[in-house]
Amino acid sequence: MKAALCTHYGPPEELEVRDVPPPVPGKGQVLVSVKSCGVNFPDALLIQDKYQFKPSLPFAPGGEIAGIVKAVGEGVAAPKPGDRIIASIGTGGFAEEALADAARCIPMPRSLDFDVASCFFIAYGTSWHALKDRAQLKPGENLVVLGAAGGVGLAAVEIGHAMGARVVAGASSEDKVTLAKNHGADDGFVYLTGKLSKDEQKALSEDIKRATGGKGADVLYDPVGSDYAEPALRAMNWGGRYLVIGFAAGDIPRVPLNLTLLKGSSIVGVFWGASVARDPQKGFADLAEISGLIAEGKLKPHISARVPLARAGEAIRLLMDRKATGKVVVVP
Numbered sequence: 001m002k003a004a005l006c007t008h009y010g011p012p013e014e015l016e017v018r019d020v021p022p023p024v025p026g027k028g029q030v031l032v033s034v035k036s037c038g039v040n041f042p043d044a045l046l047i048q049d050k051y052q053f054k055p056s057l058p059f060a061p062g063g064e065i066a067g068i069v070k071a072v073g074e075g076v077a078a079p080k081p082g083d084r085i086i087a088s089i090g091t092g093g094f095a096e097e098a099l100a101d102a103a104r105c106i107p108m109p110r111s112l113d114f115d116v117a118s119c120f121f122i123a124y125g126t127s128w129h130a131l132k133d134r135a136q137l138k139p140g141e142n143l144v145v146l147g148a149a150g151g152v153g154l155a156a157v158e159i160g161h162a163m164g165a166r167v168v169a170g171a172s173s174e175d176k177v178t179l180a181k182n183h184g185a186d187d188g189f190v191y192l193t194g195k196l197s198k199d200e201q202k203a204l205s206e207d208i209k210r211a212t213g214g215k216g217a218d219v220l221y222d223p224v225g226s227d228y229a230e231p232a233l234r235a236m237n238w239g240g241r242y243l244v245i246g247f248a249a250g251d252i253p254r255v256p257l258n259l260t261l262l263k264g265s266s267i268v269g270v271f272w273g274a275s276v277a278r279d280p281q282k283g284f285a286d287l288a289e290i291s292g293l294i295a296e297g298k299l300k301p302h303i304s305a306r307v308p309l310a311r312a313g314e315a316i317r318l319l320m321d322r323k324a325t326g327k328v329v330v331v332p
Contacts, residue, residue: 002332003095004312005058009049012313012320015061015094023092023099025073030102032085033070037062037093038119039307039315039328040151041223041248046091047316055091061316062093062330065100066108066117076102084108086117086291088125088276094312096332103280106288109295116294119327120155120301124290125283126245126272127155130221131163133275134268135241139164141218142237144208146228147248148185149176149325156221157185158299165219168211170204172322179325183302187211193249193322196227204228208235216263221245229253233265240265248322302326 001022004015025031043061045051069083079085079102086108087100108117131137143160147153148169160167161184169180169188177188189207192200208231209216216237222229226249233242233255242265247253260267276283293299305328307315318324 001096002309003060004309004330005060006047007058009047012044012047012316015047015313015316017310017312020095022097025071025076025099027074028076028102029073029099030069030076030079030085030105031071032065032067032087032098032100034065034093034096034098034332035067035114036065036118037330037332038064038122039319039330040064040122041246041319042122044316044320053090059091060094060098061091061312062095062098063090064088064118064121065093065098066114067098070097072102078102079105079107084110086121086287088121094309094330096309104284106284106291109291111295112291115303115306115329115331116301117291119151119303119329120290120294121287122272123151123155123327124159124299124301125276125287126152126270127159127221128286128290129272129275130243130245130270131156131159131219134270135219135243137163137165137219141165142168142212142215143219143221144168144170144212144217144232144235145180145185145221146170146191146232147223148180148188150223150248150322151324151327152223152245153221154180154183154302154326155299157183160221161185162293162298168208168217170207176325179302183300191228196231201227201231204231205235208232212237216240219243224249225253226251227253230255230259233259233267236263236265238264242267244269303329305329306331
């Protein structure tokens, strides 16, 4: 079978597509014929040795897949060969076949196509956990989402809208803000990219306050980090919850903690993968609920690019250069 492998740490252009032996399912595992694989920002970090988990080289990136079960290992009663499934696998999805733990698979609704099914586990799972469990977002609250046209950001916009919040989308272009509005955002603003000056940071705070009627954000969803974190934290409402999702802008920010004192606000970490590892039953019940909402059309993942396995590195580059909107999928 073919797989796009990270053989050494470096840029996505250096992934190598090779013929490799198909994996064999062990105890509790299933072998999946991969039909589509969602691409996520951790894939970019993994291939550069910048992520907290470090798979052994060589490895194929790709942590969420949709496909058809081809074979099962010892002790697996379900799923069965021939079943259409969605699975969270960590790595290995940039390949024609991949292994998945049977316990980390959920049935794929017949109404979903493989591309949509492969691209909601991490983005929607993260945003669901962030807004429901960590922020306890309430109807009528102001939810401000940075990076609102990206994978997790757009999912947060949709879920926040479904929960009855007033959603404000921040993004790097008018087109991206418009996309977020088409997915449920009530208002939005454009921010500059790159290194922000003090005046530009102040302008970001003012944009957030303006878009929230002068109140500030009750919940601030931040997958961007870097120079955006402090001005966002300055624009929190009293008792607000600032959600740390990730650091797509590159740098891990350092913020003055006195801002939390002055605002009575909280900085809340969001690590969906670790949450699922600690309570897999709840995590996969949440994913089953999300997949049902997608099947009903209440949540609508947006796929902006469909990349063949032979050019898998291009899919990661789209995320790294922040040129993707919604989700990107790799198709073997």
